[in-house]
Amino acid sequence: xxxxxxxxxxxxxxxxxxxxxxxxxxxxxxxxxxxxxxxxxxxxxxxxxxxxxxxxxxxxxxxxxxxxxxxxxxxxxxxxxxxxxxxxxxxxxxxxxxxxxxxxxxxxxxxxxxxxxxxxxxxxxxxxxxx
Amino acid sequence: xxxxxxxxxxxxxxxxxxxxxxxxxxxxxxxxxxxxxxxxxxxxxxxxxxxxxxxxxxxxxxxxxxxxxxxxxxxxxxxxxxxxxxxxxxxxxxxxxxxxxxxxxxxx
Amino acid sequence: xxxxxxxxxxxxxxxxxxxxxxxxxxxxxxxxxxxxxxxxxxxxxxxxxxxxxxxxxxxxxxxxxxxxxxxxxxxxxxxxxxxxxxxxxxxxxxxxxxxxxxxxxxxxxxxxxxxxxxxxxxxxxxxxxxxxxxxxxxxxxxxxxxxxxxxxxxxxxxxxxxxxxxxxxxxxxxxxxxxxxxxxxxxxxxxxxxxxxxxxxxxxxxxxxxxxxxxxxxxxxxxxxxxxxxxxxxxxxxxxxxxxxxxxxxxxxxxxxxxxxxxxxxxxxxxxxxxxxxxxxxxxxxxxxxxxxxxxxxxxxxxxxxxxxxxxxxxxxxxxxxxxxxxxxxxx
Numbered sequence: 001x002x003x004x005x006x007x008x009x010x011x012x013x014x015x016x017x018x019x020x021x022x023x024x025x026x027x028x029x030x031x032x033x034x035x036x037x038x039x040x041x042x043x044x045x046x047x048x049x050x051x052x053x054x055x056x057x058x059x060x061x062x063x064x065x066x067x068x069x070x071x072x073x074x075x076x077x078x079x080x081x082x083x084x085x086x087x088x089x090x091x092x093x094x095x096x097x098x099x100x101x102x103x104x105x106x107x108x109x110x111x112x113x114x115x116x117x118x119x120x121x122x123x124x125x126x127x128x129x130x131x
Numbered sequence: 132x133x134x135x136x137x138x139x140x141x142x143x144x145x146x147x148x149x150x151x152x153x154x155x156x157x158x159x160x161x162x163x164x165x166x167x168x169x170x171x172x173x174x175x176x177x178x179x180x181x182x183x184x185x186x187x188x189x190x191x192x193x194x195x196x197x198x199x200x201x202x203x204x205x206x207x208x209x210x211x212x213x214x215x216x217x218x219x220x221x222x223x224x225x226x227x228x229x230x231x232x233x234x235x236x237x238x239x
Numbered sequence: 240x241x242x243x244x245x246x247x248x249x250x251x252x253x254x255x256x257x258x259x260x261x262x263x264x265x266x267x268x269x270x271x272x273x274x275x276x277x278x279x280x281x282x283x284x285x286x287x288x289x290x291x292x293x294x295x296x297x298x299x300x301x302x303x304x305x306x307x308x309x310x311x312x313x314x315x316x317x318x319x320x321x322x323x324x325x326x327x328x329x330x331x332x333x334x335x336x337x338x339x340x341x342x343x344x345x346x347x348x349x350x351x352x353x354x355x356x357x358x359x360x361x362x363x364x365x366x367x368x369x370x371x372x373x374x375x376x377x378x379x380x381x382x383x384x385x386x387x388x389x390x391x392x393x394x395x396x397x398x399x400x401x402x403x404x405x406x407x408x409x410x411x412x413x414x415x416x417x418x419x420x421x422x423x424x425x426x427x428x429x430x431x432x433x434x435x436x437x438x439x440x441x442x443x444x445x446x447x448x449x450x451x452x453x454x455x456x457x458x459x460x461x462x463x464x465x466x467x468x469x470x471x472x473x474x475x476x477x478x479x480x481x482x483x484x485x486x487x488x489x490x491x492x493x494x495x496x497x498x499x500x501x502x503x504x505x506x507x508x509x510x511x512x513x514x515x516x517x518x519x520x521x522x523x524x525x526x527x528x529x530x531x532x533x534x535x536x537x538x539x540x541x542x543x544x545x546x547x548x549x550x551x552x553x554x555x556x557x558x559x560x561x562x563x564x565x566x567x568x569x570x571x
Contacts (some may be wrong), residue, residue, distance in 0.1 A: 104318035104321060225488075
């Protein structure tokens with residue numbers, strides 16, 4: 001198995017493919033069933049956002065290894081409209097945050113970073129480490 | 132409480148047909164539709180109110196906002212087909228002296 | 240998580256054997272631990288699944304798959320439930336803020352009706368929601384013997400309207416001394432409001448100044464519903480027509496003003512459009528209705544007249560008035 005996997009997200013069946021790959025990868029790394037479900041749910045939400053806001057994008061899944069620890073990273077890149085106020089989409093007490101479901105995704109993973117240029121696109125990067 | 136809004140464009144004249152009741156509940160929809168107009172691209176924006184059965188001051192607010200936008204961008208706005216009741220509203224508020232308004236049915 | 244599993248397994252294995260109410264009760268008390276440790280719903284399922292697998296060693300694989308499925312569903316469900324709850328919390332916060340704002344508005348915009356010997360004044364102002372979009376302002380200058388009355392109706396409702404109203408009140412308070420002309424006051428108010436409000440927002444206002452000594456009311460209107468004047472000698476009403484643009488639409492607007500002298504038993508009724516714009520009823524008809532009711536109770540004191548008219552119109556509209564409702568009556 002390669003440690004870097006790339007999936008183009010354009011249709012609903014791409015979401016399922018990304019889920020499938022995320023599940024297999026996280027299983028290989030050694031995540032238990034519950035964490036697998038969390039990682040898959042996170043990738044699913046991110047992929048749904050791509051289809052809803054940017055129409056098309058790319059998700060990259062990578063196996064991480066650092067200081068004898070293993071983990072998974074998911075990177076999503078699109079060229080959609082971008083996010084004007086990143087702080088508000090991550091704020092659970094804000095309506096905008098709830099729209100894209102990002103506060104929920106952040107809770108499923110260990111970390112979530114967002115970079116965005118309005119009109120150019122959005123990059124989401126998230127990690128989860130094996131405990 | 133229904134409000135229908137249709138656009139039709141002929142010779143750079145954008146006609147907006149508004150049908151139904153304009154009140155606190157339907158005014159946001161009307162505002163949203165009218166805000167989507169790119170004023171600079173229209174020679175004339177004509178609102179046809181002949182099928183408006185009820186309008187309160189919230190509705191008036193929507194038209195005032197549009198009027199201000201259009202004036203700011205040097206566009207032209209005209210309201211046509213006002214019923215007597217709506218015409219009275221524009222008269223009392225002094226808006227009929229400001230805005231281009233035509234009463235009664237429009238001949239097509 | 241380990242200790243949680245051990246405890247859960249204990250309670251569960253007790254229950255499958257004894258099926259006692261007490262064990263169920265213990266199970267519910269166990270929830271406290273889950274809450275304290277902030278355990279997610281999917282983890283609870285997982286604890287249950289592990290406990291079941293440890294208690295019954297020979298479970299079919301399909302049951303294990305069924306648990307996987309439930310965990311998957313619970314991850315999503317937990318996430319969405321949380322989102323939904325934060326929406327509810329947000330809604331509640333907004334409601335509380337709204338209530339505080341309404342209370343402040345009520346204090347700020349509290350109108351006191353002045354008592355003067357030469358003129359009987361009545362007023363009713365009933366908001367349709369928590370915040371009133373109508374505002375009545377009186378000022379009685381005892382030295383100059385002038386009474387001024389402003390009746391204003393802010394288009395739009397809720398918080399923006401309330402803020403606009405406070406601005407109007409401030410404007411009125413700084414302007415009103417002695418005997419400024421209504422046309423001048425409206426002109427300045429327009430300037431204040433035009434500078435500070437949103438495009439879709441404006442105010443209609445009636446402004447009158449009553450000279451107690453000469454019984455002359457000088458009045459102007461900024462896009463406001465014409466006030467009604469009852470001439471007791473002729474037993475007839477007439478509209479106090481006075482043209483003028485709404486406040487807040489254009490930057491520099493000039494207003495006109497007119498005079499009317501009140502005779503014994505004459506009265507003036509200033510209303511907002513909540514009184515005359517009754518749904519399914521033509522404005523002309525509702526104004527006529529208003530005149531009829533007022534005429535039938537014209538011998539009552541001004542305050543009682545206001546209250547009676549309100550009750551009667553409410554009854555006629557099946558207690559379903561749709562706008563802020565304000566009537567001011569000035570009766571000589």
